[in-house]
Every structure is written in C-alpha cells, then in structure tokens.
Amino acid sequence: DIQMTQSPSSLSASVGDRVTITCRASQSISSYLNWYQQKPGKAPKLLIYAASSLQSGVPSRFSGSGSGTDFTLTISSLQPEDFATYYCQQSYSTPSITFGQGTRLEIK
Amino acid sequence: QVQLQESGPGLVKPSETLSLTCTVSGGSISSYYWSWIRQPAGKGLEWIGRIYTSGSTNYNPSLKSRVTMSVDTSKNQFSLKLSSVTAADTAVYYCAREAGPFKWADYWGQGTLVTVSS
Numbered sequence: 001d002i003q004m005t006q007s008p009s010s011l012s013a014s015v016g017d018r019v020t021i022t023c024r025a026s027q028s029i030s031s032y033l034n035w036y037q038q039k040p041g042k043a044p045k046l047l048i049y050a051a052s053s054l055q056s057g058v059p060s061r062f063s064g065s066g067s068g069t070d071f072t073l074t075i076s077s078l079q080p081e082d083f084a085t086y087y088c089q090q091s092y093s094t095p096s097i098t099f100g101q102g103t104r105l106e107i108k
Numbered sequence: 109q110v111q112l113q114e115s116g117p118g119l120v121k122p123s124e125t126l127s128l129t130c131t132v133s134g135g136s137i138s139s140y141y142w143s144w145i146r147q148p149a150g151k152g153l154e155w156i157g158r159i160y161t162s163g164s165t166n167y168n169p170s171l172k173s174r175v176t177m178s179v180d181t182s183k184n185q186f187s188l189k190l191s192s193v194t195a196a197d198t199a200v201y202y203c204a205r206e207a208g209p210f211k212w213a214d215y216w217g218q219g220t221l222v223t224v225s226s
Contacts, residue, residue: 001169034212036153043202043219044153049212087153091211095166097155 002026002093006086006100012108017078021103023071023088032092035064035073038102039084047086048073083107110135112203112217120197120224126190130203130217137161137184141206143213144177144188146199154199158206159186193224 003026013019023033031051036044046055048064051071061076075082088100116128130142143158157167159177167175171190179186190197200221204213 032210034210036213043216044213045216046212046214049208049214050210055212055214089153089155089213091206094211095157095172096169097211099153099155101152 001096002029002090002098004088004090004098004100006088006103008103009101010104010106012106013078014108015078015080019075019078019105021073021086021088021105023066023073023100025069025071025090025092028068029090029092031067032090033064033066033071034089034091035062036087036089037082037084038087044087078105080107110205110215112205112215114201114203114217114220116220116222118221118223120193120222121226122194122224123192126188126193126197126201126222126224128188128201128203128220128222130186130188132184132186132205137179137181137186141211142179142186143204143206145202145204145213146197147202147219148196148199156188156190156201158211195224198222198224 005024007022033051035048038044047058052064063074086103111133113131120126138161141158144156159165174191176189200219202219203217205215207214
C-alpha cells in the first residue's frame with residue numbers, strides 16, 4: 001500500500017494567518033492527490049482535486065500544489081470557518097486508495 | 109444538486125453481516141463510480157471500495173474477503189455488505205460519488221453510525 005503521511009498532525013493558528021499542510025506519499029503518485037476538509041460530526045468536503053485544482057464553490061484562499069511524492073495545501077488567510085481537520089487522499093493506487101492520518105487545525 | 113443518503117441498521121451483532129444502502133437523488137447514478145468510506149470514532153478515513161454502474165468493483169484488499177457491493181440503477185441506489193463483522197467494524201459509514209479521471213470524491217452522504225455489539 002502507498003502510505004500517506006501528513007504533517008503536522010495538529011496545528012494552532014490565528015485568523016488571518018497563512019497555513020501550509022504537507023502530505024508525503026511513500027512512492028510517486030503523479031498528481032493523483034486530493035484534499036478534504038472535515039468538521040466535527042460532518043462528512044468530508046472536497047477542497048482540491050488532482051493536486052492543484054480548486055473544487056467548484058471552494059474559496060480561492062485554498063490552494064494545492066505538488067506532484068510525485070510531495071504535496072501541500074495552503075490556506076492564504078485563515079477564516080473562522082476553516083478550523084477543521086484536513087485529509088489528503090491518494091487515488092493513484094487502485095484498489096488500495098489511502099488517506100493521510102489527518103491534520104487538525106485549531107484556533108490559537 | 110446531487111445528494112446521497114445512507115440507510116440501514118445502526119446496530120449489528122458480531123459475526124453477522126452489515127448491510128447499507130445509499131440512495132442518490134438530484135442526478136443519475138449512471139456513468140459514475142460510487143464508493144464507501146468509513147471512519148471509526150476519533151480516527152481517520154478508510155476507503156472500503158467502489159462500484160461502477162456497470163457493476164464492476166474495486167475493493168480494499170484488507171477488506172476484500174468480506175465486502176460485496178451492488179448497484180440498482182432503476183432505484184438510483186448502491187449497496188454495501190460487510191460480512192463476519194467484529195467490534196473493529198464499528199464506524200461511521202459514508203457513501204460518496206467518485207468523479208473525474210483521478211476519481212476524487214465530490215459528493216458525500218451525511219454518514220451513518222454502525223455499531224457492532226451483542
């Protein structure tokens with residue numbers, strides 16, 4: 001299986017901060033990398049697909065980059081509604097689709 | 109707007125079979141991949157598998173021996189069966205639509221908690 005490792009596992013930040021979350025794959029996954037946001041008690045929500053494409057309706061303060069094994073999710077200016085848990089997912093290795101362990105973004 | 113809704117028993121006994129159905133509304137189930145993903149309380153996401161509207165499937169190798177998925181296009185529904193369940197299968201189960209060449213999950217159900225307990 002391809003292992004997806006996110007860092008950090010948790011992060012404290014303030015409204016207005018620029019935040020970067022990293023996801024590393026244990027082998028190359030090209031651009032088969034998606035990012036999701038999950039709030040407590042809710043289903044995950046797609047933010048970024050194919051490493052850098054912004055899902056329709058998602059604010060432009062979210063952006064993704066990377067290819068191969070190293071990827072980043074950046075929030076340019078944190079808003080109160082952005083405090084949540086973020087997951088990366090590789091969709092390269094069917095049928096062994098895997099998620100990162102999650103990054104919990106908390107208010108400082 | 110596509111909407112997905114999971115349904116099924118919230119309590120299953122150990123060694124029995126967990127059965128869930130996902131009903132798709134606001135769009136056709138045809139020509140998409142449909143998946144199941146689960147999340148134990150306080151833990152991360154685990155992809156269970158997917159089914160195409162033709163009936164072809166991909167299952168997570170770690171669950172493959174216990175998983176069966178099916179689709180009923182006439183009802184705009186797809187289903188999950190997980191056999192021989194144990195407490196480790198207790199989780200919130202989500203259904204989702206996978207789209208695009210990279211199969212990202214763009215629509216999700218709200219999730220349903222399934223508890224395995226006698």
